Amino acid sequence: xxxxxxxxxxxxxxxxxxxxxCNHSTISGTDYIHWYRQLPSQxxxxxxxxxxxxxxxxxxxxxxxxxxKSSTLILHRATLRDAAVYYCILRIQGAxxxxxxxxxxxxxxx
Amino acid sequence: NAGVTQTPKFQVLKTGQSMTLQCAQDxxxxxxxxxxxxxxxxxxxxxxxxxxxxxxxxxxPNGYNVSRSTTEDFPLRLLSAAPSQTSVYxxxxxxxxxxxxxxxxxxxxxxx
Numbered sequence: 001x002x003x004x005x006x007x008x009x010x011x012x013x014x015x016x017x018x019x020x021x022c023n024h025s026t027i028s029g030t031d032y033i034h035w036y037r038q039l040p041s042q043x044x045x046x047x048x049x050x051x052x053x054x055x056x057x058x059x060x061x062x063x064x065x066x067x068x069k070s071s072t073l074i075l076h077r078a079t080l081r082d083a084a085v086y087y088c089i090l091r092i093q094g095a096x097x098x099x100x101x102x103x104x105x106x107x108x109x110x
Numbered sequence: 111n112a113g114v115t116q117t118p119k120f121q122v123l124k125t126g127q128s129m130t131l132q133c134a135q136d137x138x139x140x141x142x143x144x145x146x147x148x149x150x151x152x153x154x155x156x157x158x159x160x161x162x163x164x165x166x167x168x169x170x171p172n173g174y175n176v177s178r179s180t181t182e183d184f185p186l187r188l189l190s191a192a193p194s195q196t197s198v199y200x201x202x203x204x205x206x207x208x209x210x211x212x213x214x215x216x217x218x219x220x221x222x
Contacts, residue, residue, distance in 0.1 A: 046212070098211060102150075102151065
């Protein structure tokens with residue numbers, strides 16, 4: 001499975017945008033980029049995924065570099081409820097399993 | 111809509127005991143999986159199933175057994191508990207293909 005690299009931790013302020021980076025220089029053409037987050041004492045929660053084009057949903061936006069070697073999860077207006085560990089995961093097309101790294105622990109200051 | 115339900119939420123075992131962690135989903139998902147999460151770490155895949163009657167090993171399968179007799183249920187069995195199996199266990203399910211996985215709230219297991 002291709003590897004992702006994320007910062008161990010990030011900090012932001014409430015109501016400000018947050019950009020969470022992920023490097024995946026060994027990504028292959030069939031790898032989808034998935035993001036999950038894990039709130040304290042809960043199971044992971046799906047956030048967003050994409051292949052080549054930027055993606056938006058009600059939770060976040062995913063910006064994918066043109067060469068696909070990096071991506072950024074964007075939370076447009078952070079709230080205290082967004083404090084969580086965010087995982088960037090590469091998932092082979094059609095493959096079921098997810099391979100989690102250590103993720104980025106996001107702290108939101110009031 | 112219950113989603114993915116895991117029982118029990120907490121359990122304490124003694125070394126050598128056996129037990130079964132239950133996982134049930136009501137979304138008619140074909141794919142189910144078990145992960146463990148140790149303190150400060152990401153999740154690691156134990157076993158997974160792509161449909162009833164089909165199971166396969168993940169990254170850390172030793173010491174665990176699974177079976178999938180129905181679409182809804184995917185129990186995880188610890189045959190002889192060891193302190194190294196102290197962890198939080200998560201069950202997940204999804205439709206076939208590249209669909210998002212839905213996770214349960216976890217079972218916190220301590221082995222003394």
